[in-house]
């Protein structure tokens with residue numbers, strides 16, 4: 001059971017013919033509909049553009065947490081269904097398969113007509129789908145581009161509509177077609193006119209009803225149906241003005257409909273890659289890994305470290321700046337592991353020592369990691385320096401690297417100011433923490449809880465900068 005809404009997309013109001021069926025067949029389901037009326041019609045556009053626009057609609061609906069997507073538009077189904085199915089993790093249903101199936105069920109003469117937009121006709125999607133199921137069946141397709149404009153301008157009942165329909169369908173009237181697919185979701189709004197021209201002997205196929213039967217089956221199959229018993233909500237969005245949409249929708253759905261205008265032009269034109277669920281922190285320093293891991297855990301991302309990959313060779317820190325060293329580590333390990341890698345290069349800059357130990361903080365007292373020796377040297381170097389002159393700062397530069405994209409690293413930094421005290425205080429943290437005093441808190445870094453340290457530290461500040469930027473960065477690459 002799942003109470004999230006089902007998403008419906010179309011270039012305009014045509015998709016409402018599918019929604020109408022959904023309201024009938026699936027009264028308990030929450031529904032979100034989006035019509036891209038501002039960029040209508042889709043029919044004459046190149047397939048690549050239709051696909052890009054469709055992704056923008058989909059990315060908008062994904063923000064509404066849809067559990068299943070119905071492409072209630074034939075042109076978009078022809079151009080984007082395969083791409084959407086490959087890249088989305090929710091079920092995606094188009095209108096062409098169901099419409100084709102229904103047509104095959106109804107034909108006796110073995111000759112099916114299809115009226116659709118130029119894009120759908122050009123794609124041959126109906127002919128391919130129908131003939132894949134039954135190669136004996138003949139398919140005659142006809143583009144009826146003017147129908148969309150008639151419906152969208154709310155002219156479906158006018159004399160103009162009658163004339164346009166009669167003229168457009170003329171080539172089909174003297175054939176042995178006994179079944180005509182309305183291969184555009186706008187066309188059922190012209191159904192009486194189409195039926196009148198084609199005569200009673202021709203069965204009109206509205207793929208909406210058939211599509212919603214498929215939706216119903218999938219909801220059961222994936223256990224996604226809404227059985228909560230709460231009144232279902234229906235939300236309608238249009239990329240154009242709401243007024244005309246509301247007029248057409250209210251009449252077609254036989255109930256007062258309110259719609260909301262939305263701008264989707266800033267939405268991504270392709271799948272939005274999910275953020276990674278695991279990041280490797282390229283560090284051998286357990287203290288750093290712990291701090292970074294705690295912040296990432298809050299984002300739902302788990303952290304591995306170099307201790308999970310014991311056989312890896314060590315990347316040497318041969319740079320002269322934090323950034324250079326962090327890049328060396330991130331790029332080096334990302335290349336070896338072929339995973340997203342985050343490296344931190346950090347250190348202590350003491351003003352009275354001209355910024356030392358700086359990038360040499362880890363090896364201040366000589367090669368190898370030895371916090372006690374480093375601290376002893378620091379205190380010896382500062383002997384005799386008065387308290388007021390013992391100002392210092394911790395600096396952390398973080399570099400996030402994606403394998404295969406060496407020159408696109410995300411780089412952020414953070415710092416925190418403090419004072420070096422002569423006597424160590426506190427048991428938490430690592431490295432120089434017991435000597436790094438924060439005047440505003442009246443404590444050394446080692447006297448803070450892990451959360452408190454992340455709240456004020458150089459690394460915490462850098463991680464917050466990273467958090468703000470990494471979503472966009474990750475999706476660009």
Ligand SMILES: O=c1nc[nH]c2c1ncn2[C@H]1C[C@H](O)[C@@H](COP(=O)(O)OP(=O)(O)OP(=O)(O)O)O1
Nearest residue numbers: 283284285344345346347348361362430431432433
């Ligand atoms: O929050 C901190 N609290 C206390 N000391 C700190 C901190 N952050 C950096 N530091 C000092 C100690 C460390 O030894 C050196 C970083 O050197 P740095 O090369 O970036 O790290 P590292 O060699 O310990 O581990 P790795 O390179 O494997 O990430 O600066």
Ligand SMILES: [Mg+2]
Nearest residue numbers: 284317345362
């Ligand atoms: Mg190091």
